Every structure is written in C-alpha cells, then in structure tokens.
Amino acid sequence: MSGKGFEAQIESVIRPTTIVEAPRLDKRLGLTLTLATETFQCTGSFKFRAAYNVASHVPQEMIIAASSGNFGQAMAYACSLLKKSCTIVMPVTSAKVKVDAVIEYGGHVDLVDVRVKSRADRVRELSEQFPDAYIASAYDDPLVIEGNSSLGVEIGALDRHLDIVIAPVGGGGLISGLITGLKRSRKKMEVMGAEPLLGNDAARSLRAGHIVANESEPQTIADGARTLSLGKHNWAIIQGNLSTIVEVPEEKIVEAARLLFEFANLKVEPTGALSLAAVLTQPDLFRERSVCCVISGGNVDPGIYAGMLNG
Numbered sequence: 612m613s614g615k616g617f618e619a620q621i622e623s624v625i626r627p628t629t630i631v632e633a634p635r636l637d638k639r640l641g642l643t644l645t646l647a648t649e650t651f652q653c654t655g656s657f658k659f660r661a662a663y664n665v666a667s668h669v670p671q672e673m674i675i676a677a678s679s680g681n682f683g684q685a686m687a688y689a690c691s692l693l694k695k696s697c698t699i700v701m702p703v704t705s706a707k708v709k710v711d712a713v714i715e716y717g718g719h720v721d722l723v724d725v726r727v728k729s730r731a732d733r734v735r736e737l738s739e740q741f742p743d744a745y746i747a748s749a750y751d752d753p754l755v756i757e758g759n760s761s762l763g764v765e766i767g768a769l770d771r772h773l774d775i776v777i778a779p780v781g782g783g784g785l786i787s788g789l790i791t792g793l794k795r796s797r798k799k800m801e802v803m804g805a806e807p808l809l810g811n812d813a814a815r816s817l818r819a820g821h822i823v824a825n826e827s828e829p830q831t832i833a834d835g836a837r838t839l840s841l842g843k844h845n846w847a848i849i850q851g852n853l854s855t856i857v858e859v860p861e862e863k864i865v866e867a868a869r870l871l872f873e874f875a876n877l878k879v880e881p882t883g884a885l886s887l888a889a890v891l892t893q894p895d896l897f898r899e900r901s902v903c904c905v906i907s908g909g910n911v912d913p914g915i916y917a918g919m920l921n922g
Contacts, residue, residue, distance in 0.1 A: 680709025751842025763792020
C-alpha cells in the first residue's frame with residue numbers, strides 16, 4: 612500500500628515524530644540543527660512504523676523475526692494490537708531492557724549466542740518448525756521500507772528549510788524508508804547516513820558499488836547497527852540516493868549521547884545518537900548548514916547509559 616491510503620492507516624496508530632531544537636548545541640557546532648526524535652514513538656523507536664505495517668498487511672497469524680531489540684519489541688506490540696503472535700530471535704548480548712520489553716509486550720524471546728549460531732540460522736530453524744509463520748526482516752522488506760517512509764513524509768512536511776537529513780544506518784530499513792518518504796514531499800535535500808566505524812559495511816558498499824558484508828556481527832556499542840550487510844531491497848534505494856555515509860568511531864557515539872542529554876534533554880540509545888555523532892566526526896560537512904538529525908530510538912539499559920554519561 613502506498614500514498615494517501617497508507618498514510619491514513621499508519622497515522623491512526625503511530626505517534627508523529629517529535630521535533631526538538633537545541634540552540635546551545637547549534638552554537639557549539641556552528642550549524643542550524645533540527646532533531647527529529649523517535650524516542651517518544653510507540654515502543655521507543657522508529658521500528659514501530661515498520662513493524663505495524665508488516666503485521667497489519669501479512670495474512671499470517673504468527674510472525675518470526677530476528678532483532679537486537681527495537682524491532683522485536685515493536686513487532687511484539689504490533690502483534691498484540693492485531694491479536695497475532697510473534698517469536699523474536701535475539702542475541703544473548705541484547706540489552707536487558709529490550710529483552711524484557713519484548714516479553715512484556717507479549718512476544719516470545721528466543722536467545723542465541725551469535726558466536727555459535729547466527730540469528731539468521733536460528734530463524735531458518737524456527738521457520739522449519741513453524742512453516743505457516745511469516746518470516747519478517749527488520750529491514751529488508753518492502754513493507755518495512757513503506758512503514759518507515761512515513762517518517763520521511765513527516766520530515767518533508769516540516770515548515771522549515773533543511774539542507775541535509777542524516778540518519779543511522781544498520782540494515783538500511785530506516786534510511787531507505789526515509790529516502791522514499793522524502794521523495795513524496797518533493798523537497799530537495801541531501802540525505803546522508805551515519806554508521807559505526809566498527810560495522811562500516813554500508814559505507815564500504817557505497818564505495819564499491821555493490822553490497823559488501825561484514826564477516827561477523829560487529830560488536831559496536833550501537834547495537835541496532837550490528838548487522839551483517841544491507842538488505843537487497845534497501846540497497847536498491849540507497850545506492851542512487853544517498854550522498855555519503857559517515858563512519859563514526861565509538862567515542863563519538865558516546866559523546867553524541869552525552870550532548871543530546873545535556874543540551875536537548877533527550878535520553879538516546881547509542882544507535883540513535885549516530886546521526887549527531889556523524890556531525891561530530893566530520894563537522895566540515897555540516898558547518899553553516901541546516902541539518903536534520905534523525906534520532907532513531909531511546910531504548911538503552913540504564914547501566915550502559917550511565918556509563919556513557921559518566922565516561
């Protein structure tokens with residue numbers, strides 16, 4: 612589904628993105644900053660846009676998906692609203708707050724040690740046990756892209772000039788949806804990605820002109836970006852529409868989370884801080900420009916968050 616029918620349906624359940632301005636941060640960075648934060652979205656991240664769109668469009672009553680946490684809890688909540696069931700395969704290293712949330716929203720969690728067996732392999736095993744289930748990708752699915760496009764539509768409708776929109780990149784579901792939605796707005800703005808340097812497969816793919824995969828799940832603090840590679844559906848959109856992907860070192864992710872807490876009063880998970888971290892990493896790309904940073908989510912373990920603020 613696309614166009615006005617899709618927008619009307621998804622607008623009935625999602626929360627509009629929250630726009631935050633931080634003048635002191637603007638002055639510090641030498642740019643005009645708009646924060647489009649999904650930390651107040653249902654289940655605390657943009658993933659609910661995608662999960663609800665998937666769950667509401669597939670006929671299957673059971674859904675199986677792999678997730679580091681945000682897509683899992685979004686899918687669990689979406690399934691609870693639609694009277695469906697779901698099983699979420701998660702790494703044993705997943706943030707406890709995310710595992711607990713999946714369970715509390717009514718989903719079943721299947722934990723896997725990714726050093727022994729990948730999440731994808733475990734999903735394949737479960738698909739053989741439950742052949743009637745729908746296997747949902749957290750990013751590589753047209754329904755995911757369409758759900759996430761609602762955020763691009765919202766940003767495109769803002770009554771302000773934006774030179775650049777920058778968003779985190781893991782599997783590519785957010786940024787490909789963002790590009791799709793922004794195109795509908797017919798506004799001209801540059802779209803950039805922000806990716807952990809420890810898991811820079813998307814940046815390497817953009818340079819190579821084809822999908823390049825990580826050898827194993829990258830152990831970046833940005834757990835939402837611990838993907839092996841971009842999805843094929845996402846790559847088809849990204850390769851011709853993304854100007855660059857900034858590769859962000861771990862210390863800049865932590866610094867960005869602290870700045871968002873101090874200057875914007877936002878609790879942001881490491882993956883959600885990637886867009887601002889990209890600005891800190893390559894400031895000359897953004898200086899004296901009007902920049903929209905997409906803050907993708909705020910689900911983070913208290914201990915990890917405290918460590919970032921005090922580190």
